[in-house]
Amino acid sequence: MSLRSLNSPPFVAAAGLSTLAGIPLFEVMSSSASPLTLKGLNLAAFALNGEDHLEFAFFTSFHSWCAESSFVSIDLVVAVSIPGRLDGQQDDAMRKGDINPKENDPLIDEANSANYNLNRSRTLINPSGAFAIWAPIYLGESAFIASQFFASDTTLSALNAALPSVTVPFVAANLMQSLWCASFRPSYEGWKKYISVAMLGGTAYSLSLTTGVASQSYLLYPLIAHFGWTSAATLVNLNGSVGSDKSVSPRTVVAIGHSSAVIATALGVGVTVSSGLPLYGLTLAWALAACGDGVTKRTAAQCSEEEKILSTAALVQKKLCLTGSVICALASVYVSL
Secondary structure (H helix, E strand, O other), X not given: XXXXXXXXXXXXXHHHHHHHHOHHHHXXXXXXXXXXXXXXXXXXXXXXXXXXXXXXXXXXXXXXHHHHOOHHHOOOEOHHHOOOOOOHHHHXXXXXXXXXXXXXXXXXXXXXXXXXXXXXXHOOOOOOOHHHHHHHHHHHHHHHHHHHOOOOOOOOXXXXXXXXXXXXXXXXXXXXXXHHHHHOXXXXXXXXXXXXXXXXXXXXXXXXXXXXXXXXXXXXXXXXXXXXXXXXXXXXXXXXXXXXXXOOOHHHHHHHHHHXXXXXXXXXXXXXXXXXXXXXXXXXXXXXXHHHHHHHHOOOOOOHHHHHHHHHHHHHHHHHHHXXXXXXXXXXXXXXX
């Protein structure tokens, strides 16, 4: 039986729900687990989601450098390397050199995205160039994974003490992100396309459980950036799913787009202030700034009446995103003082 045959919407949804529901139980079990067991679980979980996102991020940011670099050829990936994701064609095109990120925005270059069926003309949340953030996130998490094996009561003691509280959320987040990879595919149509939104939201929720201990070690900061980015990416995924449904009116698309900018800003401020972790707010600031820039690059809708509504809303969306970006950045500065 192949992995592809197991990829059914009910199975993926059930696996996601089971993962989230099992977090409290596994947290109790992890409290008595040996440090070596916890470190092994973190390594195994990270192996599910490493190389492909890291390589994609480097291709987006440093295209010419990555084409010659062997650094990102580390075989860490399982789930994210399986072809067929909605964003897979653009990834492949960049790897082959058909899209140069310096000249083309891979999210709106429809000439190279025949199978990328999220209708980018109907979404107001399109983070232009923001996916490069995967590079520092995965580099940072790679440092966390490597460093944990040197952690003990005398060396990197803060990290060692935090492992029982971090391992279960980190493992759950990687499992949820693997399930997102499974569900972010053209075969998930109708209501099924929202499974990917739920899986990405579950990733963010799992990582949110690390905020209580993340301040204990700078090696845990990448998990907060990951939490912030998946919070924003969940809203991006939601808007793309709604926008790809032609039965949804443009005014509904606008309402969800505007609401997403407000929600992202509220999350950026609320989580940053309550947790005292400025990196979360800075990550949301980055995402909102990218969305503010991306909305100016959206492809015009074919329907003139729809385009009139969306183009007018895009001006408001840009202001909401850029204002939200500034507010999140200020919240980060505030908690840093």
